[in-house]
Amino acid sequence: MREELFPFIYYENGKLKIDGISVEELARKYGTPLYVYSQSALEHWFKEFDSAFSSIEHITCFAVKSNSNISVLKVLKELGAGADTVSMGEIFRALTAGIDPKKIVFAGVGKRIDEIEYGLEKGILMFNVESESELYAINRVAEKLGKVAPIAFRVNPDVNPKTHPYISTGLKTSKFGIAYEGAIELYKKAKNLKNINPIGIHFHIGSQITDVSVFGEAARKIKEIVKELYSVGIEIEYFDAGGGLGISYNPNEPPVPARALADEIIPIIKDLGCKLILEPGRRLAGNAGILLSQVIYKKERHEKLFYIVDAGMNDLARPSLYKAYHHIVPASKKEGNLKKADVVGPICETGDILAEDRELPPLNEGDIIAVLSAGAYGFTMASNYNSRPRPAEVIAKEGRAEIIRQRETLGDLISKEEIF
Numbered sequence: 285m286r287e288e289l290f291p292f293i294y295y296e297n298g299k300l301k302i303d304g305i306s307v308e309e310l311a312r313k314y315g316t317p318l319y320v321y322s323q324s325a326l327e328h329w330f331k332e333f334d335s336a337f338s339s340i341e342h343i344t345c346f347a348v349k350s351n352s353n354i355s356v357l358k359v360l361k362e363l364g365a366g367a368d369t370v371s372m373g374e375i376f377r378a379l380t381a382g383i384d385p386k387k388i389v390f391a392g393v394g395k396r397i398d399e400i401e402y403g404l405e406k407g408i409l410m411f412n413v414e415s416e417s418e419l420y421a422i423n424r425v426a427e428k429l430g431k432v433a434p435i436a437f438r439v440n441p442d443v444n445p446k447t448h449p450y451i452s453t454g455l456k457t458s459k460f461g462i463a464y465e466g467a468i469e470l471y472k473k474a475k476n477l478k479n480i481n482p483i484g485i486h487f488h489i490g491s492q493i494t495d496v497s498v499f500g501e502a503a504r505k506i507k508e509i510v511k512e513l514y515s516v517g518i519e520i521e522y523f524d525a526g527g528g529l530g531i532s533y534n535p536n537e538p539p540v541p542a543r544a545l546a547d548e549i550i551p552i553i554k555d556l557g558c559k560l561i562l563e564p565g566r567r568l569a570g571n572a573g574i575l576l577s578q579v580i581y582k583k584e585r586h587e588k589l590f591y592i593v594d595a596g597m598n599d600l601a602r603p604s605l606y607k608a609y610h611h612i613v614p615a616s617k618k619e620g621n622l623k624k625a626d627v628v629g630p631i632c633e634t635g636d637i638l639a640e641d642r643e644l645p646p647l648n649e650g651d652i653i654a655v656l657s658a659g660a661y662g663f664t665m666a667s668n669y670n671s672r673p674r675p676a677e678v679i680a681k682e683g684r685a686e687i688i689r690q691r692e693t694l695g696d697l698i699s700k701e702e703i704f
């Protein structure tokens with residue numbers, strides 16, 4: 285009997301499996317904490333997203349910051365994905381995975397000179413520029429290298445994505461992008477710079493957005509700028525609508541279909557004649573990955589039950605950073621009544637909580653649990669806080685598993701330090 289939680293993540297005869305493999309087997313073989321991704325799920329989510337936009341010329345640029353493992357990037361590259369990057373390191377990863385530089389866009393409010401040089405030398409598709417100062421910096425670097433830099437401005441459309449304030453990026457008060465009102469003037473300045481070619485326009489309003497109407501609201505506002513640019517002879521070739529489409533963090537709730545986003549955006553931009561760029565991150569990787577952890581201790585105190593597990597906020601930061609909800613399930617189905625408990629990590633911080641007051645089946649010390657929807661902003665946000673080596677990463681496909689990042693060792697922890 286099969287009970288699906290998310291595509292390719294399911295119980296079969298009471299055992300949790302991912303892409304054909306039992307998670308208990310994976311935990312035994314590779315240890316915990318362990319990130320496991322399903323290749324079939326990555327493919328599923330990429331196709332679900334990309335095919336929704338098939339009626340318009342487009343590039344789906346995976347947001348590398350959500351999951352930057354080069355094997356994950358390679359799976360998406362094989363399906364035709366480009367990359368949305370926010371640092372030289374991410375461009376390096378995307379290129380290492382074989383992604384065509386002409387499908388790489390580079391955003392970020394604080395691009396350094398060496399990063400601009402790197403992007404120009406590698407011939408990326410465009411720089412998503414976030415300030416006037418950055419525009420001049422790119423022009424200077426391009427002049428020095430004898431190149432013309434293709435750019436888009438990241439315009440802040442001032443819409444409220446109705447998501448967590450820490451992942452809202454398109455409000456007037458946010459540090460991202462240039463002001464909507466000043467956009468035309470900046471494009472004119474850019475057009476007059478010898479080593480700049482303004483070929484695109486970009487917005488990205490936030491993350492985990494489930495009300496797709498806000499994308500439409502932003503796209504309509506940005507379209508007004510594009511039309512005005514056309515009227516002054518500035519040809520915009522790429523309309524970059526950013527990422528941010530939300531996923532379901534609850535296996536009992538279906539996600540917003542990507543088609544709903546496409547139906548919102550495509551009619552707005554169809555008559556502009558632009559190519560569309562999309563930058564989904566979470567949407568492609570979030571529900572393709574899980575974090576496996578082991579219950580180390582059970583502790584009952586003042587009527588409160590704690591499960592202390594071996595994955596902490598250093599391994600998965602989202603719950604402590606944003607109070608984000610992650611569904612947690614046991615690797616083997618349990619008999620017995622649900623009980624309210626906190627699932628906490630081993631880190632010496634009160635905020636090191638994976639789940640608070642959560643109704644869970646009774647767990648025992650030694651049990652393996654799976655934290656679901658951990659494929660995006662999971663490993664990429666992991667740290668060595670408390671001097672804990674970062675977890676291993678594994679990819680599963682139809683019953684086979686491959687390690688795609690070794691667990692860090694104690695030696696790795698100090699490998700860059702000098703004893704003085």
Ligand SMILES: *Cc1c(COP(=O)(O)O)cnc(C)c1O
Nearest residue numbers: 347488491527528563564565566
């Ligand atoms: C983070 C980010 C994305 C991806 O956001 P998701 O919510 O993961 O889709 C896309 N574009 C830019 C510029 C970003 O900063």
